[in-house]
Amino acid sequence: MERDHEGRLRLPRGIDTRLPSVARMYDFYLGGNNNFAADREACAALSAQAPSTKVLAENNRRFLRRAVRVLARDFGVRRFLDHGSGLPTQDNVHQVAQREAPGARVVYIDNDPIVLAHGRALLEDNENTAVIHADMRDTASIMADPHVGSLLAPGEPVAALFVSVLHCIPDEDDPAGLVRTVMDALPPGSFVAVSHLVSDDPAVRRSTTDFMLRSTGGDWGRVRETQDVEGFFDGLEVLPPGLVEVSTWRPDTEVAPKQPGTEWIEYGGVARRP
Numbered sequence: 001m002e003r004d005h006e007g008r009l010r011l012p013r014g015i016d017t018r019l020p021s022v023a024r025m026y027d028f029y030l031g032g033n034n035n036f037a038a039d040r041e042a043c044a045a046l047s048a049q050a051p052s053t054k055v056l057a058e059n060n061r062r063f064l065r066r067a068v069r070v071l072a073r074d075f076g077v078r079r080f081l082d083h084g085s086g087l088p089t090q091d092n093v094h095q096v097a098q099r100e101a102p103g104a105r106v107v108y109i110d111n112d113p114i115v116l117a118h119g120r121a122l123l124e125d126n127e128n129t130a131v132i133h134a135d136m137r138d139t140a141s142i143m144a145d146p147h148v149g150s151l152l153a154p155g156e157p158v159a160a161l162f163v164s165v166l167h168c169i170p171d172e173d174d175p176a177g178l179v180r181t182v183m184d185a186l187p188p189g190s191f192v193a194v195s196h197l198v199s200d201d202p203a204v205r206r207s208t209t210d211f212m213l214r215s216t217g218g219d220w221g222r223v224r225e226t227q228d229v230e231g232f233f234d235g236l237e238v239l240p241p242g243l244v245e246v247s248t249w250r251p252d253t254e255v256a257p258k259q260p261g262t263e264w265i266e267y268g269g270v271a272r273r274p
Contacts, residue, residue, distance in 0.1 A: 017036040018038050021039060022212075023086045023110070023112045025042055025043050028043050032087060063195055068097050069096055073100045079104070079158040081148065082163075085108035085119070086115060088119055094129040098128070105129070107131075108130070109131075113133065130147040132147055137178055139185060143185050159192070160186060160192045163194070166232065167223060168220055170222065190272070192236065193268070197224070197264050198228070200225065205223040205264075209222040229268060233271050237274055244268075245266065246265075246267065
């Protein structure tokens with residue numbers, strides 16, 4: 001696939017770069033170069049409203065890496081299903097998992113065509129990793145995809161990842177129900193990792209939700225409360241240390257910055273299906 005003069009993959013046809021994308025905004029916060037002026041302007045406006053957002057995004061990415069590492073190393077998980085995976089960055093799920101277990105298999109799921117193009121280009125030579133273009137709410141189609149079918153095997157646990165994506169799903173689409181549906185489709189003993197934007201301040205929840213809805217043309221759900229996220233884990237065995245602000249979930253270094261502000265946080269953890 002061709003790249004432009006800045007080293008970015010050329011866009012699929014029909015992409016409107018004048019409208020910010022959640023995936024590209026996240027890419028910008030993580031220091032990537034697969035973003036455009038509209039994404040950067042939206043990030044600047046969001047950071048003015050919630051100054052801790054960049055560190056929040058970085059800490060969330062570190063949480064993803066730690067969760068994958070712990071699941072592969074300590075629980076023997078070799079199969080990962082990453083919902084709303086976003087644009088490739090450093091230390092993606094397959095890289096973390098395959099360092100622990102070279103045969104680990106990963107399927108990335110995203111409905112952003114830019115993510116699909118970049119992901120497939122990155123993974124052309126990795127036979128144990130695939131990217132599928134699907135809406136993560138369409139569990140039936142996802143489970144019917146041959147890449148996912150090859151990931152599943154009787155008695156083999158799967159880790160379903162919903163890292164910083166469920167706040168993109170509106171209430172009427174039932175994000176808690178989505179987690180239940182996915183876990184019911186996976187073998188007993190499978191795991192789920194969730195992080196979600198939350199705030200205890202109703203004004204912050206309202207203002208940041210309204211901002212993201214406006215910025216993304218409605219491609220957003222809402223900032224929720226901690227009790228909402230706790231409901232995503234009903235019926236599951238939550239691993240220690242429980243549900244927490246994600247920079248405090250099994251930290252592996254004292255160097256990583258703690259969440260500097262409290263206007264909103266990423267809240268979540270990892271759980272196992274009995």
